[in-house]
Amino acid sequence: MSWRRYVRWIKWPWRWVFDQRERKDYIAQFTSWTIATLIGPRSMVRQTWDGKDNLASARDVAILVTWDMKGRVHDFLIEHMKALKKAGRTVILVSNSPEFPEDEVAKALPHCGLVAWRHNRGYDFGAYRDGVLLVPDYDRLDSLILINDSIYGPFQPLAPLLKKAKAEKADVWGMTDSWDTRWHLQSYFLFFHAAALRNKWVKALWQNWTHVQSKSWIINKLEIGLTGRIEQQGLKCAALFPYRSQVTAFANTVRDNEMLADESLPEPHRRLLERMLELADAGAPMNPCHFFWDQLIVQGFPFMKREVLTANPIGMPRLYEWSDVVGNNSKYDPDLVVRHLRAIAKNRVV
Known part of the structure; x- marks a missing residue:
């Protein structure tokens, strides 16, 4: 048996026991918990x-x-x-x-x-x-x-x-x-x-x-x-x-301003707003720091999740305008963020 075939043969039991793939990887979680219990509550x-x-x-x-x-x-x-x-x-x-x-x-x-x-x-x-x-x-x-x-x-x-x-x-x-x-x-x-x-x-x-x-x-x-x-x-x-305040403010803004009917809005932006409104109407939870990051900052929220800029998990359009949102609503220097992103970001222009 070649080493490549051997690796494939052991891959699936390894993943079930040790890998961290999703929230339901219970065998991996139990294995990690058992090891931690044996080590005990000491400081690292x-x-x-x-x-x-x-x-x-x-x-x-x-x-x-x-x-x-x-x-x-x-x-x-x-x-x-x-x-x-x-x-x-x-x-x-x-x-x-x-x-x-x-x-x-x-x-x-x-x-x-x-x-x-x-x-x-x-x-x-x-x-x-x-x-x-x-x-x-x-x-x-x-x-x-x-x-x-x-x-x-x-x-x-x-x-x-x-x-x-x-x-x-x-x-x-x-x-x-x-x-x-x-x-x-x-x-x-x-x-x-x-x-x-x-x-x-x-x-x-x-x-x-x-x-x-x-x-x-x-x-x-x-x-x-x-x-x-x-x-x-x-x-x-x-x-x-609170999330409920954020999702209510978002839905009211979209509907009151008839944003889905605004032909000047780029199609990707309109599709995202439409999807967010569907999730809001269905009561499906959204991560507020991803979906409402700009709305939050305008309201005085003091932070922005790094992964919004490093990964853009929801495909937010015009994300390059983040520095304008921060600059227009605070005295924070956006260049502090830019310098960090230059040091860590890969294959993204943010």
């Missing part, structure tokens, strides 16, 4: 560096997770740390990168209380958890933000938005929510108030964590499942930019 942090800011006395902390193939601390990430600091947050930067050169670490230290480099097990959620364990006095925290670098921004100051996320209205806030599979807060930004942080189940979540190396398991159990599990503890979750 390799090394830490003390930053300029005083983490020991911090009561409002933001754990910012980043990944870059070469361990670079890009300018947009530095701007992100500066904005969190201006909003009164002490930043713990956690890098999941395969390498993390000292000169890149040095770029981050002036803007952080702590920089950590870890093995990329458990992906962003694993990094969130390991970052939580690095907080010197968790029980003194008034608030905790979990946020990752899958977003560009913030285009607006964060402090006014965080003030709107009142503890009296909800214990855990997200920027946006999703109805994909079941209702949940989108995990690129999660804001925990003290009541949630001190909840016994939430504290046990951090302490008993196992780093399951399965993206589909993380999507099912954490990105989608975490919100429901939090609310089962009697805690309330809410989004600053």
